[in-house]
Amino acid sequence: MNEPVQKQHLFDNPRNVSLAIGSLYIVCILLFLLDFILHRHATSEWDGFTGFFALFGFIACVTIVLAAKQLRKILKHKENYYDVDD
Amino acid sequence: MWMIDLPPFVPFFIAALLALITRGRVRNLIVLATPVLGGLYLWLDVTPGIVTTIPVLEYELILMRADRLSLLFGYLFHIAAFIIAIFALHVRDTTQSVSSLLYAGSALGAVFAGDLITLFIFWELLAISSVFLIWARRTERAIRSGMRYLIIQVSSGMLLLAGAMVQYYQTGSLEFDFIGLEGISGWLIFLAFGIKCAFPLLHNWLTDAYPEATPTGAVFLSAFTTKVAVYALARGFPGTELLIYIGAVMTCFPIFYAVIENDLRRVLAYSLINQLGFMVCGIGIGTALALNGTVAHAFSHVLYKALLFMSMGAVLYRAGTIKSSDLGGLYKSMPKTALLCIIGACSISAFPLFSGFVSKSMILAAMIQEGYDYLWLVLLFASAGVFHHAGIKIPYFAFFANDSGIRTREAPVNMLIAMSIAAILCVFIGTQPQYLYALLPWEVEYWPYETTHVLSQFQLLFFAALAFVWLNKLGIYPREMPAVNLDADWLYRKLLPDTTRSVYGFLKQTGHRIEDTFDSTLKDAAKSMISTRLGRFNLAASWPTGSMAFWLAVILGLFLLADAMN
Numbered sequence: 327m328n329e330p331v332q333k334q335h336l337f338d339n340p341r342n343v344s345l346a347i348g349s350l351y352i353v354c355i356l357l358f359l360l361d362f363i364l365h366r367h368a369t370s371e372w373d374g375f376t377g378f379f380a381l382f383g384f385i386a387c388v389t390i391v392l393a394a395k396q397l398r399k400i401l402k403h404k405e406n407y408y409d410v411d412d
Numbered sequence: 413m414w415m416i417d418l419p420p421f422v423p424f425f426i427a428a429l430l431a432l433i434t435r436g437r438v439r440n441l442i443v444l445a446t447p448v449l450g451g452l453y454l455w456l457d458v459t460p461g462i463v464t465t466i467p468v469l470e471y472e473l474i475l476m477r478a479d480r481l482s483l484l485f486g487y488l489f490h491i492a493a494f495i496i497a498i499f500a501l502h503v504r505d506t507t508q509s510v511s512s513l514l515y516a517g518s519a520l521g522a523v524f525a526g527d528l529i530t531l532f533i534f535w536e537l538l539a540i541s542s543v544f545l546i547w548a549r550r551t552e553r554a555i556r557s558g559m560r561y562l563i564i565q566v567s568s569g570m571l572l573l574a575g576a577m578v579q580y581y582q583t584g585s586l587e588f589d590f591i592g593l594e595g596i597s598g599w600l601i602f603l604a605f606g607i608k609c610a611f612p613l614l615h616n617w618l619t620d621a622y623p624e625a626t627p628t629g630a631v632f633l634s635a636f637t638t639k640v641a642v643y644a645l646a647r648g649f650p651g652t653e654l655l656i657y658i659g660a661v662m663t664c665f666p667i668f669y670a671v672i673e674n675d676l677r678r679v680l681a682y683s684l685i686n687q688l689g690f691m692v693c694g695i696g697i698g699t700a701l702a703l704n705g706t707v708a709h710a711f712s713h714v715l716y717k718a719l720l721f722m723s724m725g726a727v728l729y730r731a732g733t734i735k736s737s738d739l740g741g742l743y744k745s746m747p748k749t750a751l752l753c754i755i756g757a758c759s760i761s762a763f764p765l766f767s768g769f770v771s772k773s774m775i776l777a778a779m780i781q782e783g784y785d786y787l788w789l790v791l792l793f794a795s796a797g798v799f800h801h802a803g804i805k806i807p808y809f810a811f812f813a814n815d816s817g818i819r820t821r822e823a824p825v826n827m828l829i830a831m832s833i834a835a836i837l838c839v840f841i842g843t844q845p846q847y848l849y850a851l852l853p854w855e856v857e858y859w860p861y862e863t864t865h866v867l868s869q870f871q872l873l874f875f876a877a878l879a880f881v882w883l884n885k886l887g888i889y890p891r892e893m894p895a896v897n898l899d900a901d902w903l904y905r906k907l908l909p910d911t912t913r914s915v916y917g918f919l920k921q922t923g924h925r926i927e928d929t930f931d932s933t934l935k936d937a938a939k940s941m942i943s944t945r946l947g948r949f950n951l952a953a954s955w956p957t958g959s960m961a962f963w964l965a966v967i968l969g970l971f972l973l974a975d976a977m978n
Contacts, residue, residue, distance in 0.1 A: 335744045337812060347881055354878050357871045366864045369777075370785045379871035386796035387879035394671035395890050401897040402672070408896060408905050409553075 354380070417464040419476040420486055420524055421534070423450045424493075424517025431509045439509060443497045446513065450520075451490030458483065463526060474526025474587075480853035484707055485523040485643050487851070489516060491837070492635040492714050499722050499830035500628035511544035512632050519636035523643050527586045528576035528601075531644070535572055535608075538637055539565030545629030546621050554624040560905075561621035564614075565637075568607035575600030591648035602649060609641035609692065610685050612661045616901035618685065619669075623677040623734075627725035630677055634684060634721045635714045642691045642710050651698025656779075659696055660787050662689025663794035670801035674894055676734050676810055677724050680717070683760065683802040686794060687713050693791065694775040697782050700854035705774025708848055712759065712767035712841050719756035719834040720806060723749050726823035726831070727810055736805075737892040741815030749823045750811040752831040759838040761803030762795060764869055767838045770845035770860045773869075777858070796876045803873075804880050809892060 337343050361376045368374035373382075427446040431439050460483060464476035478486075493516040500512065518541055521534035539562060546558035578597035580586050591598050607614045618638070622630050649655060666682035666689075673679045687709070694706030726749045727742060728734040743750040755766070762768035772795070779788045822828070841848050845860060883889040898906075 333744075335741075337743075350874070350877060350881060354874050357867070357874055360867055361871070364863055364867055366867055369864065369868075370780050370788055372785065372789060373868065377871075379868040380875040382792060383796045383872040383875035384879045386793045387800050387876045388883065390667055390671060390797050390800055391879075391883050391889060394668045395888075397668050398672045398890060398895075398897070401899075402895045403898060405894045405896055407898075 417458075417462055417476065418453070419464055419521065420450055420454055420458075420490075421475075421517040421521035423453075424513050424520065428510050428513035428517065431513055432506065440501055443501070443509060443513065444494070447490045447494035447497060447516070451487065451494070454483065454486050454490060458486075465526075471529070471586075472527075473530045475521075475530060476524045477526030477588075478524065480851075481643070481647065481707065482523050484711065484851050484853065485639065486520060488639070488711050488714055489519050489523070489636065492516075492718060495715075495830050495833050496628070496631045496635065496718060496722075498833070499631060499725070499827050501826040502824050503626075503628055505548060505626075507544050508548045508626060508629060511541050511548070512629070514541035515545065515632060515636060519640050522640045526588060528572070528579065528588050529586055531588050532569060532573050532576060535604075535640075536566060536569040538640060539569060542633055542637060545632055546625045548629060549624060549626045551624070557621045557624040560901075561617045564607060564617040568604045570604075571600050571607070572604035575604060588647065590650070593649070593652055593654070602652075605641050605644045605648065606658075609638060609645060610662070610688055611658055611692075612665060613900045615662075615666075615685055616899055619678055619681040619899065620901055622681045622684075623675050627728045631718050631721040631725055634680070634717050638684065638688055639710050639714060642688065642695070642706065645692065645695050646703060646706055650695055650703055652696055655692050655696030656784065656787060657696075659689045659692030659694075660790045660794075662686065662692055663791055664689070664797070667794065667797035667801055669897060669899065670805070672890055672895075672897055674735050674737055674892055676736050676739070676806055677721065677728070679736075679801060679806060680720055680724060683798060684717060686798050686802075687717065687760065689794065690772055690775050690791065693787070694778065697775070697778050697784070699778050699782060700856045701774055701781065701858060702778035704849075704852040704854050704856050704858070705771060705778055707852055708771035708774060709768075711848060712771045712838070715834050715837050715841070716756045716759035716767055719752065719831055719838060720760065720802065722827065722831045722834065723753035723756060724806070724810065726827045729827070730820040730823060731818050735892075735894060736809035736813075737894055739810050739816050739818065740813040741811070742818060742820070743811040744815070745818070745820045746811070746822050748828055749831070750807065752828070752835050753807050753811065755835040755838055757803040757807050759842065761799035761873060762869065763842075763873060764861070764866045765839065765842045767841035769869065770842055770848070773860045773865060774858055792872070796872055799873050799876050800880060804877060813892075 337346075358377060358380050361380070373379065423446050427442050430442050434442060458476075458478050460479045462476065462478040463474060465472045465474050467473075493512075496512070500508065503509070515538065518534045518537035522531055522538060525531040525534055543558045543562045543565075546554050546561060548554075575597045576586060578595075578600060579591075582595065582597060591601055593599060593602060607617075610618045622633050625633055645655070663686050666685040670679045670682040670686070673682060691706045691709050691713070694702040694709065697703075724734055726746070727739065730746065731739065731742065733739065759766040759768045762772045776788060776791055776795075779791060823831070849858065880889070
């Protein structure tokens with residue numbers, strides 16, 4: 327996993343990071359294209375159209391993060407919030 | 413034949429006694445041998461249909477009721493107890509050794525309990541034995557948190573007892589079978605189970621206390637309490653539609669908390685509730701496929717959740733912190749732990765070939781079958797969410813992300829062995845699900861590996877990962893920072909104490925004010941009285957008594973005069 331001499335670790339090299347992210351992009355593209363090649367039968371009344379799961383996964387996660395950021399504005403307090411007055 | 417029908421909790425309780433008086437290797441041997449021997453006994457000797465009772469007064473306690481449902485949980489708890497015992501082998505703390513054995517034994521006692529009184533006894537023992545795994549951290553925070561945990565858990569037991577008594581009064585039976593939401597007893601017991609199962613708004617004991625437990629204690633806690641509750645719900649309330657909606661809420665709301673939570677073990681606690689949500693949904697649907705899905709998911713869940721809690725326990729043990737704002741880059745020092753954590757993450761995210769995939773999908777399939785298409789979408793959303801916060805966030809912020817500069821050693825050998833066993837089981841269940849399926853309580857044909865299912869799951873998960881990368885690159889992803897995020901426990905940790913304090917303060921102040929007002933009124937009155945004629949005879953300082961004494965003297969004088977005249 328690492329080059330022992332210089333203690334250069336796997337992701338210390340920016341090229342490896344790009345490689346990992348690049349592979350993710352490629353896998354995503356392939357998975358999306360597979361929807362056109364393989365027959366994916368609809369399991370519910372929603373997922374009949376091509377790319378449903380890809381789109382759903384992406385949008386779900388973006389929604390979660392954006393909503394959580396808003397939630398943080400309301401919920402976030404100092405770390406010792408409950409310790410005060412104790 | 414008593415030896416053969418020994419209730420499975422007994423060996424654990426005896427082992428706990430032995431652990432109390434032994435030390436070192438002998439104790440380690442006891443701690444390891446108990447789940448192995450107990451598990452073998454259960455596997456080889458106990459068949460469905462065996463019932464063990466003991467008479468207490470006029471009543472018969474059913475200490476063991478073995479059927480396919482209780483047996484599967486029995487196997488699971490033995491496996492979990494064994495793996496976690498290895499993980500905790502380095503711990504030299506009698507409190508933890510004894511309480512973890514009692515705790516595992518109580519969990520076994522609860523799932524084999526055939527009547528509500530036996531269930532109640534083990535329900536409370538679960539609470540009492542497990543709190544020591546929190547207190548054993550021996551910090552002020554842990555002690556306070558453990559106290560809150562204990563109060564809530566014991567209250568759950570009280571509700572269970574109340575429900576049991578009402579049921580006995582109404583039906584004359586204490587048997588623990590289908591209960592349903594009929595009448596007050598059903599609701600009381602439902603609430604008792606709901607507290608232990610971390611229903612929304614009743615869930616904060618879990619996210620509050622588990623992250624305060626010791627590194628090894630949290631792993632034990634993650635395995636038993638909530639799964640006993642799942643078992644109890646599956647036995648008492650299958651097909652209760654309300655549970656589907658409760659479960660759906662449980663799968664969703666913790667995700668948002670998990671995304672902004674800084675303590676990685678608290679992230680896991682929130683994701684535990686999310687996973688319980690899937691099981692609760694399955695119980696609510698109540699068909700054979702759904703219930704099988706629930707039980708199978710509980711099985712795989714205990715293993716991958718323990719694996720994740722173990723990996724974070726190892727990080728806490730080595731790095732001394734579990735705050736994601738302080739961590740990062742640990743794959744350099746702990747590559748094996750990182751890899752094992754990733755296997756746990758893949759399992760909880762339900763990647764094909766990992767355990768979560770083969771169990772969770774049964775619940776989702778049952779949901780479609782029963783026509784809950786909208787709720788299926790909610791669970792799909794939660795599936796993407798669990799990958800986001802447990803599958804990516806946990807390994808990414810602990811082991812990768814920005815290098816925190818922390819350089820430590822790889823986890824101890826015993827921890828690595830325990831994590832490896834759990835990881836192997838996660839992959840084994842994921843790739844060879846037929847063995848788990850064969851143990852499930854109901855007969856249903858189901859096979860998860862078909863093109864549509866595998867492809868759709870890969871698409872869902874990889875595009876969720878894509879969203880994470882994209883949000884991170886754009887800097888939209890919320891920064892990890894030390895903070896407390898308010899949850900329902902705010903009600904009893906802040907609102908209630910603050911209100912009590914301010915009401916007390918108000919009453920105290922009002923009291924003073926009333927006192928002051930009376931004081932001055934009385935002084936004014938006194939002044940005006942002293943200026944009366946009585947003042948001359950020193951009788952005005954306390955006017956009413958003074959005048960009373962004066963008139964009494966007058967009456968007595970008159971009385972004497974009248975007497976003399978007679």
